[in-house]
Amino acid sequence: MTPTLLIVDDEKPTREGLRAALEDKFDVYTAEDSASALRLLERESFDVLLTDLKMPGDDGLGLITRAKSLAKPPVCILMTAYGSEDVAVEAMKQGADDYISKGKLQIDELELRIQRALKRQKLEVENVQLHQRLDDRFGSGGIVGESPAIREILDVVRQVAPSRSTVLITGESGTGKEVVAKTIHQLSPRSRGPWVAVHCAGLPASLLESELFGHEKGAFTGAHERRLGRVESAQGGTLFLDEIGEIDATTQVKLLRFLGERTFERLGSSRTQTSDVRLVAATNKDLQALVKAGTFREDLYFRLAVVPIHLPPLRDRVADIPVLAHAFLREFAKENSKPLKAFETAALDAMLKYRWPGNVRELRTAVEHAVVLCRGDAIGLKDLPVAVRTPAAETVGKETRELIQTGRLTLKEAERQLLLHALQECAGNRTEAARKLAISRRTLHRKLHEFHLEGF
Ligand SMILES: Nc1ncnc2c1ncn2[C@@H]1O[C@H](COP(=O)(O)OP(=O)(O)OP(=O)(O)O)[C@@H](O)[C@H]1O
Ligand SMILES: [Mg+2]
CATH class of the missing domain: 3.40.50.300 (P-loop containing nucleotide triphosphate hydrolases)
Structure with missing residues (x-):
């Protein structure tokens, strides 16, 4: 879904200029002052608020404070006049997610900052939701999971x-x-x-x-x-x-x-x-x-x-991986006094794809490893152990793996299927099939005999 963006500026050319520049990425709305912006914000929730600092009436800082107290607060970005870094710092303290100086306003950078702030907020929201779910499990002892x-x-x-x-x-x-x-x-x-x-x-x-x-x-x-x-x-x-x-x-x-x-x-x-x-x-x-x-x-x-x-093994209840990972993240972040709260999407993806032969114990150790190594404010792909972040060679398909796990695919059975496939591919032509399988015609005949496939 296209994120909604509310632009607040008392100067019409700025408003319209920004709208034109951003409207293919965002669903853009505009307001000329704090009061009308607030009316819009109260009526429906916006994903992003981009506001000027100096406006008649309530200024941008006041607007951000009000916006952040809404039930679903938008990501707030303050535009300041060139050189008002002090105000910008104050704005961040008041809850602004970022600020950008109007003097050197570059649309590319602005867009990048908005996207980044949105992503950060999304992670935070997800984390809060996860923590609530973790708390819900009160009465389930130490068992984490929602599969x-x-x-x-x-x-x-x-x-x-x-x-x-x-x-x-x-x-x-x-x-x-x-x-x-x-x-x-x-x-x-x-x-x-x-x-x-x-x-x-x-x-x-x-x-x-x-x-x-x-x-x-x-x-x-x-x-x-x-x-x-x-x-x-x-x-x-x-x-x-x-x-x-x-x-x-x-x-x-x-x-x-x-x-x-x-x-x-x-x-x-x-x-x-x-x-x-x-x-x-x-x-x-x-x-x-x-x-x-x-x-x-x-x-x-x-x-x-x-x-x-x-x-069941962890790979068969993938839905538990995010909650478990977050629970362990909380545990080890606390233990190591690090303010880590989230995983980057790439890290979470890798964890979801990995097969966890050591199950939850291995996941726990992997998160501990990542917490200790992590220098950013979220666990990234590079922080995970090598085994986890290296995608398994996809030489064996999912179905084959399942067959092997359930004991339904033995080496003999695989060989038989391969022979069948080769014969089908070559419409029964023995010479062709033997060539495809890189074996001699004689070996092929012997194998067909062994698997009772001579009539094929
Ligand atoms: N559902 C879960 N919620 C929270 N922590 C879990 C969960 N499952 C496993 N763990 C953690 O994973 C680790 C391994 O769990 P546990 O020792 O219970 O496994 P096990 O099945 O007894 O393994 P083993 O067969 O090797 O003895 C422990 O650190 C445990 O706290
Ligand atoms: Mg045990």
Whole structure:
């Protein structure tokens, strides 16, 4: 849409001259003094106000002050007589977005300044809106995002938080599984109780069992003291078992029993104990595949997956990228005491296009990197890590990528499709097709045989 521009000047030749120069870029309106300008401004919102300083009645400064107090204030640019730099500074303090000296008024420069001010304002408005949306997520713990997927996850989180149901969170590394787990704890009646996280992959099997259920003195070599397990120390709170796919067979059995009866024994003890714990488990593995492979108990899987939550990879919920990026920008700008508030369009575009193999964790690190490096007043493309700002070689199309991700495109299948394409291109002519594929006719025949395409 063409931006609307209101030109205010008491001299008709100036007004009309500016109108003629700017009307192919803007929807131009004019006024001869502050009072009539204000009437226009109050009636409809303008994108830009370009006003002279000296006018009969209220001057340009007064007009800008009034204009900036409107519900939807325009970008305000003050035109000053040559040499009145002091006034110009004052104007900026009063809220003018820019000033330009009439004496050396060049239309190109004026237009450039207007466009720049407009762009800046647009960024600011977007940032304010984003911050409001961020504040709206009060009650969603630390989970940022507005994609349909995240909204749905938030609904589930709010619904299950009050209960003691076991939750199983799945998703690639860095998608926010721990954030979701913690939010469940925070929104639950157990939030005042302990939050205990155990990273199951970090411990050898023998230690994991005692880490979880504790041991008596002398239960095994090296057990010099009695030790409480995490299941006990999480009493009244939430136990988060990260990388649950890694737990060994013995611990699986113990955990299964604990989930069923809420009872357990410390290693080396026959005394049965109980603990009131809410269990949240997470994994980046495909647990169902582990069940099929026989390394994860199916009964335990069902006990854990009472409420399953799957976090899609970030590249499949692109709508979350801007909000997450802004949330991290706020965080790191504050941490580094930098007045950064926005991303330049090019930077945001690059972030939207990038595939984020490390998901939200990678995005967070990228923004931190950019904040530290940035010298301007908005994050630019050059501030982003190289990987993010370098467009991926588009050798593989989107569809192919999707096929590969879903396991529907194997190398064999790709080869078969390529053969088919080549044959179609050459209307079945073997010699032509072999030449296109840069293989010998013999190889082509062998491949056609292998893929049962001889009849093609
Ligand atoms: N929706 C989100 N809102 C805000 N921050 C998020 C969100 N998702 C992830 N993060 C941040 O991204 C980083 C990675 O998240 P988290 O540790 O929860 O991932 P994960 O899925 O547990 O990864 P891993 O499988 O590697 O353990 C953290 O710094 C976390 O704060
Ligand atoms: Mg994690």
